[in-house]
Amino acid sequence: AQSVTQLDSQVPVFEEAPVELRCNYSSSVSVYLFWYVQYPNQGLQLLLKYLSGSTLVKGINGFEAEFNKSQTSFHLRKPSVHISDTAEYFCAVSLGTGGNFNKFYFGSGTKLNVKP
Amino acid sequence: KAGVTQTPRYLIKTRGQQVTLSCSPISGHRSVSWYQQTPGQGLQFLFEYFSETQRNKGNFPGRFSGRQFSNSRSEMNVSTLELGDSALYLCASSPTAGNTIYFGEGSWLTVV
Numbered sequence: 001a002q003s004v005t006q007l008d009s010q011v012p013v014f015e016e017a018p019v020e021l022r023c024n025y026s027s028s029v030s031v032y033l034f035w036y037v038q039y040p041n042q043g044l045q046l047l048l049k050y051l052s053g054s055t056l057v058k059g060i061n062g063f064e065a066e067f068n069k070s071q072t073s074f075h076l077r078k079p080s081v082h083i084s085d086t087a088e089y090f091c092a093v094s095l096g097t098g099g100n101f102n103k104f105y106f107g108s109g110t111k112l113n114v115k116p
Numbered sequence: 117k118a119g120v121t122q123t124p125r126y127l128i129k130t131r132g133q134q135v136t137l138s139c140s141p142i143s144g145h146r147s148v149s150w151y152q153q154t155p156g157q158g159l160q161f162l163f164e165y166f167s168e169t170q171r172n173k174g175n176f177p178g179r180f181s182g183r184q185f186s187n188s189r190s191e192m193n194v195s196t197l198e199l200g201d202s203a204l205y206l207c208a209s210s211p212t213a214g215n216t217i218y219f220g221e222g223s224w225l226t227v228v
Contacts, residue, residue, distance in 0.1 A: 034216070043120075043206055043219040051215075090159065094217075103149070103172045104217060106159035 002027045004091050006107035014115050015083055021076040021110045023091030031093040033074040034104070035065055038088045047089070050074065061085065086114045118143065120220035122207050128226045134195040137223045141188050141209030147171075148190040149217060150182060153204040162205075165190055197227045 003026045013019045025031060032051050036044040048059025055067040065076045074091060091107040121140040129135050141148050149164035149172075161174040165184035182192040188209075194201055204224055208217035 032215075036219070043122075043221045044208075046216060046218065049216055103161055103164060103174075104151075104159075105161070106151075108158045 002031070002093055002095065002105045004093055004105050004107040006089075006091055006110050008110050009108065010111045010113065012113045012115060013081055016080050018079050019077065019081050019085075019112065021089050021091075021112065023074045023076065023107060025072050025074065025091075025093050025105075027072075027093060027095070029095060031095060033065075033067060034092040034094070035059065035063070035074070035076050036090045036092060036106075038090065038109075040087075044090060047076070081112070081114050083114050083116060085112060087112060120207055120209050120218055122205075122220040122223050124223060125221065126224045126226075128228060129197050130228055131197055131199060133197050134193060135197060135225060136191055136193045137205055137207075137225075139190045139192075139207030139209075139220060141190070141207075142211075142218060145209035145211050145218075146188050147210040147217075148184055148188060149208050149210070150190070150192050151206045151208065152176075153206055153222070154202075159206070162192065194225075199227050201225065202227045 005024045034049045035047040037047050038044050048057050050057045050067045058064045063078050088109045088111045090109050092104045094104045123138045147166045150162040151159050153159050164172040168184045179195045184190045204222045206222045208219045210217045
């Protein structure tokens, strides 16, 4: 079975400080990995994704994430956050094979609160 | 290119009623999937349709159903509504199998 764990439900940080949002997954097969962001009263917007290739993935709004297969992690980072980054962030995995196309498993989300 | 469009955005229903939500995928996308988002359970996969066929189904009761039309538009239906069905229902579309999904703004359902 697949599962996604986001250990931090809330992360407070001051503006211009760096931030890391943690994501660990459990799967017996290879997975695709994603980070989505949700602003209040909106749907989910894709930040970045790892399908294959380089383990360091760059996304929109200055975010990046690193896939670590041995630690089954896909942590999201930003070197300097802005007030506008305040939102909820979701890590997700997709099997992408064996008939499970587009069946995504989401973590419980991390609320990033950027303070001035 | 227009994004995923969901209608209605907000609706209030009474227990026991039924509801139909609509989703128009991004042009050219043939896969449509549905998710339920609640504060307690988070984001949960409902089902996925590809070329008018249900290809995957989550662990929801039979009251939750869906369909996809030849133009890839999709609808989901919830019958005999319960208070616990109050949630944000999100539709997502994808151009190919096993790739990225793109979400709509969602339909907020409140059951009273």
